[in-house]
Amino acid sequence: MKIRHHHIFLLFLSSFLSINLYAQSNTSKGYTIKGEEVIFIFNVNDYPNIKNNGDTIDDVFVSGEFNDWAKDQWPMAKINDSIYKLKKDLSLFTSDFGWEFKFIVNSEHWAEPTSDFENSTDAKDDYGFPLMVYNLKFYSAFATEYGNVSFKLKGHKDAKKVILSGTFNRWDETGFVMKPTEDGWRVTLQLRPDIYQYKFIVDGNWIEDPQNPSKAENEYDGYNSVIDVQKNVKFQLCDFEDAETVILSAEFNNWTETDATMTKEDGCWVYSQRLSGGKYHYKFIVDGHWITDPTNTVKEYDDKGNINSVCMVK
Structure with a gap:
């Protein structure tokens, strides 16, 4: 069974990163990023449909859009009775896309995450029809205090929420939540070298970066701010x-x-x-x-x- 999703979104990494990175919450599951590696992590305790069925786990595979949902191409290494891991080079994934994936137990059973995971998404079949299952989402652009690019917005101290959105996360309107500072708002991302367009969303209102003179015209007769990450x-x-x-x-x-x-x-x-x-x-x-x-x-x-x-x- 191929499980796909019609829309792909980029968000940022979960807070279970083993090196104290800034992240969104502790409810995202399934992977972490260390340096130039993606580490997929399967914990049987996160998947009640696998834990409760009583079957012996002989092997676990990673299956997703990146390997055409193959059931037995990406085997994971057993760490202990509950944890399996698989390391892959980050260069296999681009910064412009999010990737949906699932874990497969014994090359047969799809591990079904619960819907309260931050990085779960409703799955759809090849024709775009919804399925009664969820996939996980993997994002190659993420927020971390140790990132290479800091975005700052001065002022707007009375704003309730400020979001950073751009081509690095396919203009997602929820992912990169900025933190208040003494003179405005700030978020730091880890981005690969590329030219990106972006905007700030201040309490629902999209605005350009007033401190960045580099702009590009968009399809809405307006402009996006532009940053060249080198x-x-x-x-x-x-x-x-x-x-x-x-x-x-x-x-x-x-x-x-x-x-x-x-x-x-x-x-x-x-x-x-x-x-x-x-x-x-x-x-x-x-x-x-x-x-x-x-x-x-x-x-x-x-x-x-x-x-x-x-x-x-x-």
């Missing part, structure tokens, strides 16, 4: 110690032949560049000779037939 990427070329000059030439610097001069560091030529999420072509110019990155096996042709190295930022 990542520091270090390019390195070794084994050319006798070279006099090495240039990093790439899409992100308009294929400069003079400006991005690399410097020597521990026998290698290095250059650091802050980049938004995406794919970038690049090459090195060693004393006037263009070469691809000898340590990067990912290469592509450009529209002129040249072969370039490829840098993926995510």
